[in-house]
Amino acid sequence: MDAVEPTPSLMAAVSAGFIGLVSHQIFRKNEPTVKGFVGHVVIVNAGLTLLCKYLKVPTEDLIKIALVDLAVYLTTLSTSILLYRVFFHPLNKYPGPILCKITKFVSTYHVMTRDSHEWMVDLHKKYGDTVRFSPNELSFISATSVDTIHGSKAGKLARGPFYSGDPNRPANSMLSTQDLGEHRWRRKMWERGFGSFQLKQFEPRVVRHLDVLVSQLNKRVGTPQNMTHWGEFFAYDVMSDLAFTEDFGMLREAKPHPYVAALHGGTRLLTIAAQTPWIRPLIPYFPVEAASKKAGKEFAKISSATYDRRRARHINEPDMFEYIASPDKTGPRPLTESEIIADTSLLIAAGAVSTALTVTFMFYHLCQNRSQLLRLQKEVDSCWDGKSVLDVAKLCKAAPYLNGCIEEILRLWPPAPNGMQRRTPPEGIVVDGEFVPGQTQISVHTLAVQRDPRHYTNPDDFIPERWIDEERPAKFNHDVRTFIPFTIGQFACLGKNLAYQELRMFMGAVVRNFDFKFAPGFDIKEFEKSIKYKGTFLIGPLMVEFTARPK
Numbered sequence: 001m002d003a004v005e006p007t008p009s010l011m012a013a014v015s016a017g018f019i020g021l022v023s024h025q026i027f028r029k030n031e032p033t034v035k036g037f038v039g040h041v042v043i044v045n046a047g048l049t050l051l052c053k054y055l056k057v058p059t060e061d062l063i064k065i066a067l068v069d070l071a072v073y074l075t076t077l078s079t080s081i082l083l084y085r086v087f088f089h090p091l092n093k094y095p096g097p098i099l100c101k102i103t104k105f106v107s108t109y110h111v112m113t114r115d116s117h118e119w120m121v122d123l124h125k126k127y128g129d130t131v132r133f134s135p136n137e138l139s140f141i142s143a144t145s146v147d148t149i150h151g152s153k154a155g156k157l158a159r160g161p162f163y164s165g166d167p168n169r170p171a172n173s174m175l176s177t178q179d180l181g182e183h184r185w186r187r188k189m190w191e192r193g194f195g196s197f198q199l200k201q202f203e204p205r206v207v208r209h210l211d212v213l214v215s216q217l218n219k220r221v222g223t224p225q226n227m228t229h230w231g232e233f234f235a236y237d238v239m240s241d242l243a244f245t246e247d248f249g250m251l252r253e254a255k256p257h258p259y260v261a262a263l264h265g266g267t268r269l270l271t272i273a274a275q276t277p278w279i280r281p282l283i284p285y286f287p288v289e290a291a292s293k294k295a296g297k298e299f300a301k302i303s304s305a306t307y308d309r310r311r312a313r314h315i316n317e318p319d320m321f322e323y324i325a326s327p328d329k330t331g332p333r334p335l336t337e338s339e340i341i342a343d344t345s346l347l348i349a350a351g352a353v354s355t356a357l358t359v360t361f362m363f364y365h366l367c368q369n370r371s372q373l374l375r376l377q378k379e380v381d382s383c384w385d386g387k388s389v390l391d392v393a394k395l396c397k398a399a400p401y402l403n404g405c406i407e408e409i410l411r412l413w414p415p416a417p418n419g420m421q422r423r424t425p426p427e428g429i430v431v432d433g434e435f436v437p438g439q440t441q442i443s444v445h446t447l448a449v450q451r452d453p454r455h456y457t458n459p460d461d462f463i464p465e466r467w468i469d470e471e472r473p474a475k476f477n478h479d480v481r482t483f484i485p486f487t488i489g490q491f492a493c494l495g496k497n498l499a500y501q502e503l504r505m506f507m508g509a510v511v512r513n514f515d516f517k518f519a520p521g522f523d524i525k526e527f528e529k530s531i532k533y534k535g536t537f538l539i540g541p542l543m544v545e546f547t548a549r550p551k
């Protein structure tokens with residue numbers, strides 16, 4: 001058989017294949033940015049083409065050779081990645097769908113179709129406690145994994161690439177930074193606004209908004225009300241007031257502020273892009289999700305304008321902005337103005353969405369079970385005369401059923417249902433007795449772990465009594481290590497106490513003043529179908545009819 005003549009074009013194609021293999025080995029250790037990758041491809045291709053020109057290949061053949069080299073390079077690179085991910089990847093010992101081992105786009109697809117929370121729960125039902133749901137990412141649901149990934153043993157785990165900053169914002173917020181040290185000192189600045197002294201100071205402001213809510217609902221007795229909206233009106237008005245001493249006026253005007261649509265719309269694209277952060281810089285150039293892009297820009301604009309107004313205003317009572325944005329001498333450097341804007345624009349978003357969802361889900365359950373609502377009313381009545389200002393401390397100590405209702409909603413409907421992504425340190429860690437290599441993304445799936453029958457008996461049922469020690473049946477599983485709606489550890493929710501305070505006050509005021517049931521014709525199945533995922537839950541209208549209770 002005649003030997004194949006090593007023509008320059010053949011040599012270039014073989015070299016392109018070889019460089020594809022070597023590139024994969026380099027990229028495995030140092031993941032390139034999109035710009036870096038494109039630059040790399042251009043340099044490789046231009047280099048090979050120039051080599052052919054140097055070897056006297058006719059100019060008219062150079063374009064064909066460049067295209068062939070490009071195809072060979074990309075094919076070799078992607079085949080090498082595919083074979084590595086399926087057969088040689090260190091996470092191969094973990095179960096998961098084969099397509100998920102190859103590409104992250106499967107989980108991205110489920111974020112796009114907004115059912116990723118259910119998809120993940122189903123994956124855990126099928127594959128067990130640990131699932132490899134993307135090439136370099138594991139999800140856990142054992143009770144012991146919570147402490148390792150989020151709790152006392154998680155000191156070296158930083159936030160994962162999911163959190164990489166918003167493309168519409170020039171700086172990282174405390175939430176989006178992936179640097180452990182930076183997060184620690186920036187969080188200390190935030191903590192100044194969340195102590196028990198501050199909560200006490202904020203209480204009368206929450207009461208003022210509740211008074212508006214009660215008076216508005218009183219005017220609407222007997223007509224169907226969308227509780228998804230009223231929950232939002234309350235939570236956003238409270239947060240704009242506590243954060244910026246500014247009132248969105250949603251309760252007063254009974255209509256949403258543009259901030260809400262901008263936040264909901266903008267978060268969609270942000271959450272999709274968070275799945276594959278390397279794609280983020282390309283998004284502006286693709287004609288996709290135009291509405292979400294527009295909403296994201298609108299959100300950044302409203303946040304900056306809110307910041308500017310607050311900077312210019314003198315206030316008498318301190319708000320969160322005052323605590324968070326004032327200089328802290330203990331930090332290694334002052335925050336830049338962009339960082340302060342990024343932090344303060346997080347305030348309303350972090351504080352309002354989850355609280356509003358929790359309130360609405362409360363109505364969803366209480367309207368389905370009259371005896372539970374009656375018990376709650378009786379308990380709240382016993383804590384409050386209905387005339388003097390609501391005593392929050394009493395609701396906290398002497399209302400176990402109300403507190404049980406709140407815990408149970410947060411267990412069944414953790415507002416952020418998917419896992420909080422963390423990145424293992426370079427030396428790796430051991431989770432549930434198995435070694436997980438460095439730079440792996442890991443999380444505990446909040447919804448799945450909180451609805452696992454090994455952790456909570458009858459996990460899909462709303463049973464507030466399970467949170468009252470004297471009333472919980474002895475045979476009930478009740479593993480509170482797995483109750484993580486606010487997550488735990490170094491990244492745990494800073495607003496947890498404020499959230500409980502708001503929720504107690506909201507439910508206390510509404511239950512004391514009103515009786516309620518689903519509005520006539522309300523289709524509960526349609527509401528359930530409307531429950532989707534977009535970083536947090538996203539829900540449709542929940543229609544409720546109120547009746548005033550005797551004072």
Ligand code: HEM
Nearest residue numbers: 175350351354355358415420485486487491493494495499
């Ligand atoms: C029911 C209500 C709430 C729930 C379920 C909730 C849940 C959470 C969760 C799960 C995280 C962790 C995020 C992560 O690591 O990815 C978080 C973080 C955070 N939450 Fe909340 N949250 C609630 C209300 C609030 C409120 C009222 C505020 C007040 C502003 C707030 C402020 C924050 C902040 C600042 C962080 C970031 C903490 C950090 O990065 O160290 N949250 N929250």
